[in-house]
Structures are given as structure tokens and as C-alpha cells.
Amino acid sequence: MKNLLYGRLRENAWGIIDTMTEQPYGELIRELSGLCGIIPEYWDIFGNRHETSPETMEGILRAMKCRIDSSADVVREIQQRKWGTWGEFLDPVHVRSVNDQPISVPVYIQAKEGEEKNILISWFIENEENIPSRTGGDEGATELPHRNDMQTISGDRLPISEEQWFDGKRFLKVSLADTGNRETGYYRMTVRCLHPEKVFPTETNEREKTARIIIAPDACYLPEEFSARKSWGLFVSLYAVRSLRNWGIGDFTDLKKLVAWIAGLQGGFVGINPLHAIPNTLPFGISPYSPITRLYKNYLYLDIEAVPEYAESQELKSVISAPDIGSTIQELRQTQFVGYEEIAHLKETVLRNCFEVFYKNHYNEDTPRCRKFREYLSLEGHPLESFALFMVIHEHMKKKGTYSWQEWPEEYHDRSGSEVRKFAMSHEKDVLFYQYMQWLIDQQLESIEQEVKKKGMLLGLYQDLAIGSLGGGSDAWSNQSAFAYEAEVGAPPDDFSPDGQKWGFPPLIPEAERETGYELFVQTMRKNMKRGGALRIDHALGMFRLFWIPRGKYPKDGAYVNYPFEDLIRIIALESVRNKTVVIAEDLGTVGDNVRETLRRFKMLSYRLLYFERDYPDPSFSDPDKYSSAALCAVTTHDLPTLSGYWQGRDMEVSKRVGKYPDETLFNKKREERERDKRLLISALKAKGVLRKNYPLQSGMTDELCSAVYQYLSLTPCRMVVVNFDDILGTLDQQNLPGTVDEHPNWVQKIPVLLEDAMKDRRFPGLAAVLRDKFPLPEDSL
Secondary structure (H helix, E strand, O other): OOOHHHHHHHHOHHHOHHHHOOOOHHHHHHHHHHHOOEOOEEEOOOOOEEEOOHHHHHHHHHHOOOOOOOHHHHHHHHHHHHHHHHHOOEOOEEEEEOOOOOOEEEEEEEOOOOHHHHOEEEEEEEEOOOOOOOOOOEOOOOOOOOOOOOEEEEHHHOOEEEEEEEOOEEEEEEEEEOOOOOOOEEEEEEEEEEOOOOOOOOOOOEEEEEEEEEEEOOOOOOOHHHHOOOEEEEEEOHHHOEOOOOOOOOOHHHHHHHHHHHHHOOOOEEEEOOOEOOOOEOOOEOOOOOOOOOOOEOHHHOOHHHOHHHHHOHHHHHHHHOHHHHHHHHHHHHOOEOOHHHHHHHHHHHHHHHHHHHHHHHHOOOOHHHHHHHHHHHHHOHHHHHHHHHHHHHHHHHOOOOOOHHHOOHHHOOOOOHHHHHHHHHOHHHHHHHHHHHHHHHHHHHHHHHHHHHHOOOOEEEEEEOOOOOOOOHHHHHOHHHEOOOEEEEEOOOOOOOOOEEOOOOOEOHHHHHHOOOHHHHHHHHHHHOOOOEEEEOOHHHHOEEEEEEOOOOHHHOEEEEOOHHHHHHHHHHHHHHHOOEEEEOOOOOOOHHHHHHHHHOOOEEEEEHHHOEOOOOOOEOOHHHOOOOEEEEOOOOOOOOHHHHHHOHHHHHHHHOOOOOOHHHHHHHHHHHHHHHHHHHHHHHHOOOOOOOOOHHHOOOHHHHHHHHHHHHOOOOOEEEEEHHHHHOOOOOOOOOOOOOOOOOOOEOOOOEHHHHOOOOHHHHHHHHHOOOOOOOOOOO
């Protein structure tokens, strides 16, 4: 929030507002758009230039909470971004390289000529560990405690690096230098200024403010083993796993079995879909890429029978063994599709009973299990409390037919308001229940992490992070100032989505992220790297720029907005090193060379798919030697056809059925291109000797051809090679068809066989033998 000093200066018009308001409104909007990071044009995948319209600029600016109703309003917003930092005294956050030390932090002070000799500045920097956050706020002029590390500077010793005049007032930029080099981490800088004149918004001659200092490494974590060998692993949509014992959806016990199995085949990791908490309601609330929050996880993945309180209660076990409940679980196991709503109801009911056992036997008895729970709550702190409180209010409002917090009564919008505090106090036990569920999730993931270490896997869990969260969810409710609710993130039209895409969630406002010291971003990275050895960041281009679509507009009317990528990437690098987590940046689509070079510089692995690795403009498939070693390679993703589906053209048939190819000519052209691509792929496989020379095109996707495709990928220098579970099992339909909701069975399809049977399938050991590539990698790039 901008301080009162700036407010007064702004109202005095900086001496130039009157002349600026004479400029045409459209010119002012373009200038403000540039200052807010709105890119005036972009080039689509077809090479066409799209200019950002004035209407789109205005829509995005309003979504950013800019006041643009008049020329005077726009001018004020322009001046705020041009000169506002001079009235801020201390910026809220500073991100620095560990190799760019000692750090220097600027403060901005108003002073008349010669008055600086009477100014006294004191400051200190402390590690944020175990210190309650006060990031970026005015703390008031309270007495600074005596500290041995406090620095003081005054008078002629003030290191003035710049001077500016606004509306007849003189401002100084003073650079405060640290005393030495610090380790990577999060710090808090507290600055106090004593001024001879009452120029501060408090109308006193004192001011104190804090800023977050983030000292980050210059690269993400990579295990030493990557310098000598590659690693292969299996990707599976966890929700899709069938097993003899789960309750109709793959769970953490299934995942633990997968980890042990792949470790036995000498694989280095098991990749899974995002585990984020989602609504678990049809048809819009089941996508793992449209979560309520990216901080916490979906309780549907819990193995209820592995919960200690379930084992502790004979009564609970009897209930589950009852014929009606037992038959319901059996039906859920046997259904073709995942029954999210039924499973959610069943699991939540049983978990509430488990919680009652815990609350009665442990919570008020100070048992070892209770102490572990309280320790977990202490470590999670405010983010978990806020999520749990949101869920309780959400369930309360759902009974009244209201599903988004934006539709709640106004008094429930303010997280810190009196009505919400009163609600929290009267529902303390309910809040505790949601915290308990997240604790159970963390415990079961910890058990998988221990299995990874026991088996000696290189990476273990390879997790996935969605690009955003729903506007009606807990992240948005808990961080309202950070989100642009009048816009939606998406993608412009391309070859796969001719109408473009809307992804159903609001973008974060770059300026607002900085105001909070990037706190939500830090928490998001930290919590998603926990318990895993690798993390895929969906749509990594979003760290550089995001495609904003103003509310009520079509995707073609959107525009890209720049983000402070250097800060964001350094934060990722810091959390990556702290958590020993390899980072994979999903860099598909129209991504500039400068983006890929930056990702490579920070040692984030690129994301390469066989379908897209071509010798453009020639459509032939790239030779394995042309793949980057600083990459992960795979055949496909959840949004693209499986190998069997690709070979049979299943994806095109489904797209045609749901109206994505209204023009028969276009469909026939795509079908001809697919037949050409199949011939080109067979040619590439034969050239590398992984497929017999006389393999007939009409044979379809056989085990031999599938194995040859993955052998082809094993010849690349990529650090990680991902095998898609659905490919080996011969699944036809992809997990998600972009641009559809219920026209295609998105996010509900189960694997065609039981996990127990798949683990006995001889195709997997045979393929593993091919993929266990331990030869040295080229010394090229990491």
C-alpha cells in the first residue's frame, strides 16, 4: 500500500500532471500499459503479429486495480510507477545473487539543501528463520532494540547515490551497504530514520520500515550423479490407478508400491499429476490443474486404512467392513471412471470419524502423536490455518448454495475481519479437522519419501505444479490484493486450440507480489518441493510473461503481461537447493530463445516431447543427438494423445466429434499430416536401428513399436527420460482434451489393468533394461 507521503506528493501533481492530462487518453493508456508490463504486441505460433488493442489494455489495467476513469487518474497512475519509489522510503523486497555481495539496499529520503547532515539512519539485517514475518510494512517509530550488528550512519557520511526533485521537494537516494557476505536464505532488514523535519506520514521526525532480503544461488539443484548418468522413470496419473485395495482412486499406498517397483527396475523416479486440493465436484472441479490451492493437497489420495486412528478404532474397522459400505467401495473400484464426488463423501465421512478418535485419545492427552501434530501445526503456521478456515467457511456456505468466496456475504471476505475471527473461534474444532487431514497427507508422503531413501532412488517423486489456482479458492481468499479477478489466464489461438484457451483462474498482479515480498510464491515453491526429488513447473513461460484475457473477452482479445522473472527464478533456485529438488521447466509452445537461455543458465531442465522435436521447417523427427542434455524428454503429456491414440488418430476423431474440426477439409488435412508423421517416425526409428527394417506401417501401435520409440528416446543425451504408463499399457484416450469440459472424459479415466497385474507385465522389465543407460553424458552444458 502506497504511503501518505507519496499520496500528498501525488495530489500536488508532481508539477507536471496538468500538462500530461492534455495528452490524448489513448496515449496515456499506452504509456501506463508499458509501465505495468503489458506487452503491446505478440507473434502467434503461425508467425502472425497481434497488436494489443486499447480495449484490452484498459481491461487489463482495471484488472490490475488501476484507476483509469479519467485522464487525471491515468496520469496519477503513471507518476506512481515512474516516481513512486522515491516516496516509499524502503522497497518491500530485494532479491540478490549470493555472488553479488556485500549487498547494497537503497532508501529514499526527503531533505532540503544541506539538511542531510542532520539525518541519522540506523539499520540491521536478521535471518528470517523463526521470526514472525513483518515483510514490507510500516512498523511505526518504536524504539529499536540494542543490537551488536546494528549500523548507524549520519551527516556527511550518508552515501548519497542520486538526487531528484519533485514539485519543488528534494529527495535523496541513500545506499546502505551490508557489512559482509551472507549465506543464501531469507532475511529481514529493519531501517530507522531520524529526520530534523516532520516530513513523514506519521507527522513525527522518525520512521521505521522493514524489507525482505532474499539472497539466492545462481542455479537450481542438480544431483552429482547427473554428471555421469541419465535417469529414467515412470509417469502415472495417480487418480487413474486401479488396484485390489484402493477405494476407487489411486492413493498413497499405491504410489508407494509404484516407487518400490520402479526402484526395483532401477528407475530413478516416479512422476505424478499435481496433488493439489481441488473441489472434487463434476464437471468443473476435478482437474488437478485447477486447484483451490497450490499449497495443500487433495485428501482423496489418502489411504484411509493406513491412518493410525483407523487401525486404532475397532468400531471404525467394523463400519467399513459392513456389507453396505464394503459393496460401495467395491463398486467404486470397478467403475470405468473415477467417482470423485462419491469417493470424497465416503473418505471425508470416515476421516471425520478418525479425527474424533484422534481428538479424544490424543489431542488433549499430550501423547507423542499429539506432540507431532502440534509440531506440524507450528511449522505450517498461518498458511495452513488460513486454508483450513477457508474450507470450513466454504463447506458452511455450500449448504446455502454458495460456492465461491466472492459470493459470500461481504463480512466473510476479510480474512482478518471481526466476523471471520468470530467464525473461526466458534468452529475451532472444524478448522482443526482440515489441518489434521493435511497432516495425514504429509505423514503418508513422508512414508513414501522414506521408501525412496531405502531403495536408493536418485530422485524419488517427480511432482507437478499447476500454473495457478481458482479465483474462488483459498489462495485467492487469503491473498486478495495479489490477484487480478477481472482477468483470466489463458493462451492465444494455436494449432492445437484454434480458438485459444481460457484456464479458469485469475493471474497474480506482479506489483502486488512484490509488495508482499513474494510470500505466496515462496510458500508455493517450498511446499511443492517438499517430499519430492523433482518438480515440473507447468507453463514455465508464466514466470516471464502470462497471457491475460480481460473478463468478458475471447482469448484472441488477450495480451501478454511481463513478470519479474529474475526475482522469481532466483527464489525457485533457492528453494530448489534447500530442498535438493531438480526443477523441470515446461517450456513448450512459443517460447523465445532468451527464455530458454535464462532457464538453462539457472540449470532448470528443459521439457522436450518427441511429438514436437522436429527439424523445422522440415517435419522430420529430430535425431536423438540433437536433443539437449539439459532436458527431460518424453513422448507425450496429459494434454496430448497417448502413443496408441496418436497412431490410430483417436485424438483427431474425438476432436472432430466434439466440434473442433467443423471443416471437413481441415480434418482431412490433419489426417494426412498424421499419416505422414507416422511414416517419418518409422523412418527415424529404422535409421537408429531400434526398429526392424521392414516394419509395415499398417501394423499399428504394437509392443515392438512402442518399445522402439522409447529406445529412441534413450539414445538422447537428456538427463531424464519419462515413460508414460498409458503408453506401455496401450491406453487409447488421453487424460485431457484441451478446450472441453464434459464432452470428453477428462481427468476420470482409469488405467485398463490392475496395478498388481501391471507390476507383473513382462514389457516393463524389458523396457527398463533398455533404459538403464549408465554411459557418460556429453560434457556440454550443465
